[in-house]
Amino acid sequence: MTDKVNLLVIGEGGREFAIAKKLKRSPHVDHVYCAPGNVGMPTVGVEPVDIEENDFAGLIRFAKEHDVKWTFVGPEDCLVDGIVDDFHAAGLKIFGPDARAAQLEGSKDYALNFMNNYGVPTTKHASxxxxTAILEHVDQFGYPVVIKENGLAGGKGVVIAKDHDEAVQTIKEMFASGQARIVLEECLDGPEYSMFVVISNGHYRILPMAQDHKRAYDGDRGPNTGGMGAYSPLPQLADADREQMINEVVKPTVDGLVKGEYHYHGILYIGLMLTADGPKVIEYNVRLGDPETQVVLPRLATDLYELVDAAIDDRPLPEIKESAEASFGVVLASKGYPKKPVHGQELGSFPASEGIEIDYANVSGTLDHLKGAGGRLLMVIAEENTLQEAHDRVYSYLDQLDRPECFYRHDIGAKAGV
Known part of the structure; x- marks a missing residue:
């Protein structure tokens, strides 16, 4: 084997933890750095680097000084702000779409126009x-109605208003908070799925699929969050439905990227709803999702380094091999998340347990004396022969914890019958 390489991952959350951990386990890889990373990353052999993710000049300098072969971008903010463009200008390899392509997540209006232009099925919408104009038209969408902030919102920024009064209040609050554009969408009905596509300038591979749980509380109640748990595979998704998603959504999307001369190299997340009229796209993200990444990557039997390396260099992409095991994860979040999460609560340490992995996210302090840093703190994950076994192992671990200023959902995976 040739000399092992050094890699850099940009970001600090659970998604980046999972990406860096997976890359570190490749036989091709020596060092994995993560900027800025978090205090939990050394548990999986990843070195945090004290450079903020929006310090592009500092990141470029670090990559050059540490002989980084290529960089993997986790967060959407960096992509929208043009980190890929800056790295390319500096002669460095990086995995992610450039600023123009990143508008597919940076602006929901832009993404919907892309879908319209290239025949990708989506919901009735207007921006x-x-x-005054939006208040005059909101009733035309029927209720419930989906109201979205146009720009980046960290997986949030979406309200499903059940009636006229809630819709009016939401719209006024969004404009008052500084939103320049608001999108209305007809509310679709059906199960929701997450599809992650590795794209290399018109060629693509689809990663194992997952289902996320966006609402904060059991029974899909409460405000939208960045995600409270996920699992893979999806026993309730028929092979024929998956093929329909590929033919009617993935292929026209990738073809559209080629026709639009996006030269897309990176991940495209497609949020899908399987309606009575077939699959429809709810949204695009231009990166891996959190928390789905934490359950998708463990099931990826293909070497992630080899897959990304081929995508960056426009070489043929290796076939995707999926582990036969099921992966199941539940997020432990700060009390009050997502609206007013508690910060700084004492978490202590999280004991090792057979079959349990912990992907750290918003934590500070040391591994022996952790403190919460707001929002989603970590994810407890298990891989087992069946989803039920993985579910039981995760909840058995969580049920033994005593963290009164934290909470988690108790019904992750219910739609899969676990």
């Missing part, structure tokens, strides 16, 4: 810059 508005004027509060």
């Amino acid at each position: 508005y810059r004027d509060q």
Whole structure:
């Protein structure tokens, strides 16, 4: 084997923890750095680097000084702000779409126009810059109605208003908070799925699929969050339905990227709803999702380094091999998340347990004396022969914890019958 390589991952959350951990386990890889990373990353042999993710000049300098072969971008903010463009200008390899392509996540209006232009099925929608105009038209979408902030919202920024009064209040609050454009969408009905596509300039591979749980509380109640848990595979998704998603959504999307001359190299997340009329796209993200990444990558039997390396260099992409095991994860979040999460609560340490992995996210302090840093703190994950076994192992671990200023959902995986 040739000399092992050094890699850099950008970001600090659970998604980046999972990416860095997976890359570190490749036989091709020596060092994995993560900027800025978090205090939990040394548990999987990853070295945090004290450079903020928006310090592009500092990251470029670090990559050059540490002989980094290529960089993997986790967060959407960096992509929208043009980190890929800056790295390319500096002669460095990086995995992720450039600023133009990143508008597929940076602006929901832009993404919907892309879908319309290239025949990708989505919901009835309209976008508005004027509060008076949107209030005049909101009733035309029926109720419940989906109201979205146009820009980046960290997986949140979406309200499903059940009636006219809630819709009016939501719209006024969004404009008052500084939103320049708001999108209205007809509310679709059906199960929701997460599909992650590795794209290399018109060629693609689909990673193992997952299902996320966006609402904060059991029974899909409460506000939308960045995600409270996920699992893979999806026993309730028929092979024929998956093929329909590929033919009607993935292929026209990738073809559209080629026709639009996006030269896309990176991940495209496609949020899908399987309606009575077939699959429809809810949204695009231009990166891996959190928390789905933490259960998808453990099931990826293909070497992630080899897959990304081929994608960056426009070489043929290796086939995707999926582990036969099931992966199941539940997020431990700060009390009050997502609206007013507690910060700084004492978490202590999290004991090792057979079959349990912990992907750390928003934590500070040391591994022996952890503190919460707000939002989603970590994810407890298990891989077992069946989803039920993985589910039981995760919840058995969580049920033994005594963290009164934290919470988690108790019904992750219910739609899969576990």
